[in-house]
Amino acid sequence: MSSFHLDHLQYLETESIHVMREVAAEFERPALLFSGGKDSICLLRLAEKAFRPSDIPMPFLNVDTGHHFPELNEFRDHRAGELGAKLIVRKVEEAIAAGVAVPNPGEVSRNRLQIPTLLAAVEEFRFDCLIGGARRDEEKARAKERFFSFRDAFGQWDPKNQRPEIWNLYNARVNPGEHMRVFPLSNWTEMDVWEYIKRERLAVPTIYFSHERDCVRRGGQWLPVTTLMPPKPKEEVKRLVVRVRTIGDIISTGMVESPADSVEDIIAEIAAARVTERGSRADDRASEAAMEDRKKQGYF
Structure with missing residues (x-):
């Protein structure tokens, strides 16, 4: 009698692929957040495994603060081109010029200004789901987040107003103007990410x-x-x-x-x-x- 065994990386991989396929099945206009960082690099490999030989059925979205490391943007553009994916880049600089994002006097960091820029992109393309690479082990606020994280019509997250996730059953219903953030890497750790990069030989x-x-x-x-x-x-x-x-x-x-x-x-x-x-x-x-x-x- 043969036995079937998944090691911990294979288990995490199958869980994440299931979540990605659930997104493709449940939503009309999903997008994948791709910055070129290690977590989103793993997301791309998972998307390949989830949907190949078909094309990845969603565009890539990135919010560029204008303060990114050049190495990161070069890698982002190169990888999206390799996969033949549509890459949508929305720049904080342009959002400031359009009055969408308003910096505070003397504010140097553009971290906060990514929020209105991102929400404007969601509204522009009418995205009903964004796939992100956040993990629960990163930070205590993210530890509260579920695989399917509901955002209201203002794009806001209310940790007290989230939906139960029973086993691998997810409630993906949203009303017009609302959207979902989905995190396939929720159960991964930093170590898992790097071990996966090693196993898959990812650049x-x-x-x-x-x-x-x-x-x-x-x-x-x-x-x-x-x-x-x-x-x-x-x-x-x-x-x-x-x-x-x-x-x-x-x-x-x-x-x-x-x-x-x-x-x-x-x-x-x-x-x-x-x-x-x-x-x-x-x-x-x-x-x-x-x-x-x-x-x-x-x-x-």
């Missing part, structure tokens, strides 16, 4: 691997020196061997000192890490509830 942006970069120490973390974020008076610029562990924009992404120049090295580093994945993100440090507050307004 990732070079910024994930160690490289030399000028940095300054600010707010308890190393931030990259760029034209957008020059050093302040009396700040000492240091040339360090660093990499990113999680990618936001240039202004909010802290670098971690690391010699890891391969996927295997990154996996070993994560196994020994004592700091959370998003511990290097300045945008999460505004308050204890920074992520939840943004998500209630319509953030990813």
Whole structure:
């Protein structure tokens, strides 16, 4: 008698593929959020496995703050072209010019301004579902989120007004103007993501691997020196061997000192890490509830 066994990565993969196929079956106008980061790279491979040899039945959507790392945008465009997918990019700069996104006086980060830009894209294309790469292990607000996360007509998330998910049964019904955010990687961990990248031999942006970069120490973390974020008076610029562990924009992404120049090295580093994945993100440090507050307004 033969036996059938799935290892933990295969189980997570089949679960995620099921969720993706559920989206394709239940929604009329879904889109897949693709930034070029490690989580969305895994989403693309899962989408290939879910729908090939047919085309992936949804466009890719990205909100560009104008402060992204160049390596990330280059990878995003290249990968979308490889797959022959329609890539929709909506820029915060254009949203500001159109009056859709309004920066506060003196506000440097455009993290908050991604929210109205994203919601404007949802309205423009009448998307009824957005697939994202968020995982529950990333942050406590995301730990509350279900696979199918309901957003009201204003694009807002109410953690107290979510639908029960019984086994693998999902309620995908939305009224006009409402939409769903769906997270196939909900049960994955950072380690799972990198082990999957290793197993599937997936390419990732070079910024994930160690490289030399000028940095300054600010707010308890190393931030990259760029034209957008020059050093302040009396700040000492240091040339360090660093990499990113999680990618936001240039202004909010802290670098971690690391010699890891391969996927295997990154996996070993994560196994020994004592700091959370998003511990290097300045945008999460505004308050204890920074992520939840943004998500209630319509953030990813």
